[in-house]
Amino acid sequence: MHLLATSIVNIRLPAIHALPPYTICKMAAREEHFLSILTESNFHKAVSVSYISHMLWAQWHTIPLPAPDFFAGQTVIVTGANIGLGLEAVRNFTRLGAARVVVACRNIEKSERAIKDVQASLPEAKTVFVPMDVDLGSFASVAAFAKRCALELDRVDAVVENAGLATGIYTTLEGHESTITVNVLSTFYMALLLLPLLRRTAVQHNVRPRLAIVSSEAHLLARFREQHAPNMFAAMQPPESMSHDRYNVSKLLELLLVRELATVLTDHSIPVTLNTLNPGMCRTQLFRGLPFGVRHIVNGVLHIIGRSSDMGSRTLVAAAAAGPETHGQYMDTAQVWKVSDFVSSKEGAAVQKRLLAELLEIFEGVEPGISKNLE
Numbered sequence: 001m002h003l004l005a006t007s008i009v010n011i012r013l014p015a016i017h018a019l020p021p022y023t024i025c026k027m028a029a030r031e032e033h034f035l036s037i038l039t040e041s042n043f044h045k046a047v048s049v050s051y052i053s054h055m056l057w058a059q060w061h062t063i064p065l066p067a068p069d070f071f072a073g074q075t076v077i078v079t080g081a082n083i084g085l086g087l088e089a090v091r092n093f094t095r096l097g098a099a100r101v102v103v104a105c106r107n108i109e110k111s112e113r114a115i116k117d118v119q120a121s122l123p124e125a126k127t128v129f130v131p132m133d134v135d136l137g138s139f140a141s142v143a144a145f146a147k148r149c150a151l152e153l154d155r156v157d158a159v160v161e162n163a164g165l166a167t168g169i170y171t172t173l174e175g176h177e178s179t180i181t182v183n184v185l186s187t188f189y190m191a192l193l194l195l196p197l198l199r200r201t202a203v204q205h206n207v208r209p210r211l212a213i214v215s216s217e218a219h220l221l222a223r224f225r226e227q228h229a230p231n232m233f234a235a236m237q238p239p240e241s242m243s244h245d246r247y248n249v250s251k252l253l254e255l256l257l258v259r260e261l262a263t264v265l266t267d268h269s270i271p272v273t274l275n276t277l278n279p280g281m282c283r284t285q286l287f288r289g290l291p292f293g294v295r296h297i298v299n300g301v302l303h304i305i306g307r308s309s310d311m312g313s314r315t316l317v318a319a320a321a322a323g324p325e326t327h328g329q330y331m332d333t334a335q336v337w338k339v340s341d342f343v344s345s346k347e348g349a350a351v352q353k354r355l356l357a358e359l360l361e362i363f364e365g366v367e368p369g370i371s372k373n374l375e
């Protein structure tokens with residue numbers, strides 16, 4: 001249910017008003033958490049008039065693609081590339097002349113199906129597709145993926161870490177709640193493991209590679225109670241910590257960690273651009289874990305105001321094509337955009353520092369010495 005609320009909130013206030021009162025009441029009656037979601041989230045703080053007007057504009061805004069040959073000669077990696085925004089990003093990178101696209105999916109069959117789909121729609125394309133499997137539920141799988149990239153790819157110009165999960169059901173992967181493992185831990189583990197390859201590309205090809213992490217405007221809604229715990233990741237481990245806030249928190253953590261990592265990487269002699277982005281509200285399968293009835297309501301709303309997967313994917317392409325001015329920045333509608341008050345506050349800065357320290361401690365337990373990749 002939290003996802004529905006997140007969706008509705010993301011869809012902006014006028015969309016709530018657009019729903020018949022009977023529907024809203026019925027939803028509230030059926031889903032006991034509905035009202036608490038709105039009151040417990042940062043809904044009131046996040047949804048200002050100026051933000052609503054921006055979002056309404058953004059939702060229907062046509063997002064431009066870079067120049068038709070922008071990715072000529074370049075190698076791009078896309079994770080979660082079999083459906084939704086990832087698949088359409090692969091299609092757009094292909095349209096824009098990418099020499100090679102690594103189509104990284106949970107298993108190789110999904111990669112191969114995605115490649116066939118793109119090839120069928122763009123039969124003239126010269127792009128070489130590399131199917132690869134990576135399961136973000138497993139650190140070993142992420143490490144194996146990064147190792148294969150380092151061995152088989154002579155260059156990587158852009159990485160789009162798009163794979164993500166939204167679930168209200170508590171399960172654990174690698175000892176952490178699955179949303180945190182997939183959206184945050186494995187995502188940043190992959191980023192750290194791919195950094196040496198990106199730097200090698202920079203030196204050998206005289207380019208500035210880009211690494212984009214797909215976050216969300218849901219970060220605005222995160223209450224993130226665990227920020228006050230002595231160890232934030234530990235506080236999100238037990239089943240009783242699971243709440244409707246978890247997806248929003250995972251997207252907030254992505255943003256905070258990009259900002260902190262970018263700060264650490266800023267003075268490195270071999271620069272790599274690290275940015276994050278909001279794809280907006282899009283018609284994808286992200287909400288497939290919702291109960292049947294709720295899913296239909298969400299899909300109905302998405303049908304009216306959601307971006308198509310193609311339009312949403314253009315925000316991923318924009319971040320992957322972006323210049324150094326986007327380093328450490330949050331992009332919305334293909335441009336640098338402002339973050340939540342919390343993220344830009346002193347408290348936010350302190351939390352992001354602690355988060356990176358905790359993250360590196362977890363990674364050192366998995367792969368001792370990995371922190372050196374930041375040096």
Ligand SMILES: NC(=O)c1ccc[n+]([C@@H]2O[C@H](COP(=O)([O-])OP(=O)(O)OC[C@H]3O[C@@H](n4cnc5c(N)ncnc54)[C@H](OP(=O)(O)O)[C@@H]3O)[C@@H](O)[C@H]2O)c1
Binds near residue numbers: 085135182214282
């Ligand atoms: N759609 C929106 O409105 C919206 C808004 C804001 C942000 N986003 C973000 O956009 C990104 C893409 O989402 P989407 O909307 O395109 O959703 P989607 O259609 O559900 O696609 C999600 C992708 O992530 C992959 N994935 C999930 N768990 C994985 C794992 N453990 N290992 C490897 N891959 C995994 C999925 O693979 P499987 O098919 O194997 O599950 C799928 O390819 C996500 O990070 C999401 O949070 C979406």
